[in-house]
Amino acid sequence: MTKAKTIVLTNALTLFLAIVSLNLSSQVLPDYSDTLNRQYLEMTFDSLSEISYIDTNSLFEEHCCSFLILGFLETGIQDSTFFNSIFERANQVAQKHFLSGRAIFLANPLTNLVDGGVPQINPNDSFDIVVLSFGPLSLVSLDFLKGIDQVNQTTRNLILANQSEASSN
Structure with missing residues (x-):
């Protein structure tokens, strides 16, 4: 790709992001701070399997046992152990929510939709589907x-x- 094409694409992307930002700032958006959404995002679980990278690192003290741990992915740290530890802990939190009767899906914060959609559940399933958002x-x-x-x-x-398991019983 030529340097001129790269500059044009960069400028187009910058303009697109500016338009999206202005569009979002002019909309009346739902308040994500005082709802069950926030309660479930911040809900912590004590009985998670140990992940030494997280559980022995003072960086993670406050939000290491809730979905808020995903926010650490925004720090710019580029370390596969760091990523894998955060992914593993977020998956543990998802499993604990599921065992508590909530099948949690997280919406893409750029679109406020669940990428890949939410699967159909059967009327006799013992859980509720809950879609959470970190906000737009x-x-x-x-x-x-x-x-x-x-x-x-x-x-x-x-x-x-x-x-x-339910269909085999």
Whole structure:
């Protein structure tokens, strides 16, 4: 790609992001701070399996046992152990929610939709589907989006396993 094309694409992307940001700022958006959404995002669980990278690191003291741990993916740290530890902990939190009767899906903060959709549940399933949002954001890292995808895939797998088990009984 030529340097001129790269500059044009960069300028187009910058303009697009500016328009999206202005569009979002002019909309009346739901308040995500005082709802069950926030309660479930911040809900912590004490009985999670130990992940030494997280449980022995003072960086993670406050939000290490809730979905808020995904926010650490926005720090710019580029370390596979760091990523894998955060993904593993977020998956543990998703599993605990599921065992508590909530199949949690996290909405993509750029679109406020669940990428890949939410699966159908059977009327006799013993859980409720809950879609949570970190709120509308105009710029997030690919790592953060990958963390959201990891949680959603874990939840899909739990639903499928639950339905498979129920149909075999």
